[in-house]
Amino acid sequence: MIFLKEKTILDVLFRAPLQGEFMKNLILLSVLLISKLHASEAIGFYSSGSLLSAQSVFERGTPVHKLFVARGRLYTTDEMHNLLTETSEFVKNNFPDSEILQVGDLSARLGGLVAGHDSHQNGLDGDIVYLRRNKYVQSPDSTDWDEDFISNSKPTKNFNTERNFALFRYLVKNAPVTRIFVDVAIKKALCQFATANGEIKDPRTVETLRRLRPLDLHRTHFHVRISCPANDHECTPQSEPVSGSGCDDLSIILESAQDLHSC
Numbered sequence: 001m002i003f004l005k006e007k008t009i010l011d012v013l014f015r016a017p018l019q020g021e022f023m024k025n026l027i028l029l030s031v032l033l034i035s036k037l038h039a040s041e042a043i044g045f046y047s048s049g050s051l052l053s054a055q056s057v058f059e060r061g062t063p064v065h066k067l068f069v070a071r072g073r074l075y076t077t078d079e080m081h082n083l084l085t086e087t088s089e090f091v092k093n094n095f096p097d098s099e100i101l102q103v104g105d106l107s108a109r110l111g112g113l114v115a116g117h118d119s120h121q122n123g124l125d126g127d128i129v130y131l132r133r134n135k136y137v138q139s140p141d142s143t144d145w146d147e148d149f150i151s152n153s154k155p156t157k158n159f160n161t162e163r164n165f166a167l168f169r170y171l172v173k174n175a176p177v178t179r180i181f182v183d184v185a186i187k188k189a190l191c192q193f194a195t196a197n198g199e200i201k202d203p204r205t206v207e208t209l210r211r212l213r214p215l216d217l218h219r220t221h222f223h224v225r226i227s228c229p230a231n232d233h234e235c236t237p238q239s240e241p242v243s244g245s246g247c248d249d250l251s252i253i254l255e256s257a258q259d260l261h262s263c
């Protein structure tokens with residue numbers, strides 16, 4: 001958890017011969033050590049991992065509407081907390097009349113396997129409700145998702161295509177997002193939306209669509225996954241998705257056994 005090697009510590013302490021400099025460096029070192037002690041750490045893989053020094057969204061004051069509170073999957077890495085905070089701000093600033101970001105399961109306090117999921121084990125996965133046209137906000141005490149956004153193999157009228165697409169573009173551009181799992185009908189609709197807008201070949205659109213992975217059990221919410229944080233040396237990364245938008249092959253993709261996931 002502490003990555004400062006002994007040599008680095010001695011370098012910092014004895015770099016300057018003056019006592020004043022020594023004390024200054026000692027204080028600097030203490031601050032570094034304390035900040036490291038409080039940093040979260042993702043361990044292992046998304047579907048076989050654990051989590052250290054995590055805080056809950058309530059301890060951090062993450063500005064989201066947390067669902068399924070009683071389940072206790074309230075914990076994230078610092079990096080997922082940052083993503084949720086910044087995404088919530090993005091929604092508020094760009095769509096001031098929008099409902100607040102509604103967040104389902106994150107991870108358990110120490111990570112590990114939680115019922116109903118294969119992943120969500122190391123604080124790098126989060127479930128978020130699609131943005132709605134009617135801006136409905138479900139109760140934090142509810143025990144399951146309130147709305148299925150797919151009907152007759154298409155997104156329902158209440159699925160806000162423009163806002164969800166803008167949200168996905170934001171996430172892929174501004175956060176260390178590796179994958180966003182969505183229902184296949186939603187990926188198809190967003191491919192059609194980008195084509196109709198004449199932006200299907202825009203590199204940023206291709207990159208967004210590339211990271212939208214069609215997967216079962218995402219009719220009610222999407223699942224965002226971020227990469228291993230740079231300082232979490234025991235975190236196991238996942239291979240990158242293949243290049244291209246994937247719009248020409250929308251069959252359900254399970255790239256490997258590691259990709260198996262249920263929400």
Ligand SMILES: [Zn+2]
Nearest residue numbers: 126127223263
């Ligand atoms: Zn999930």
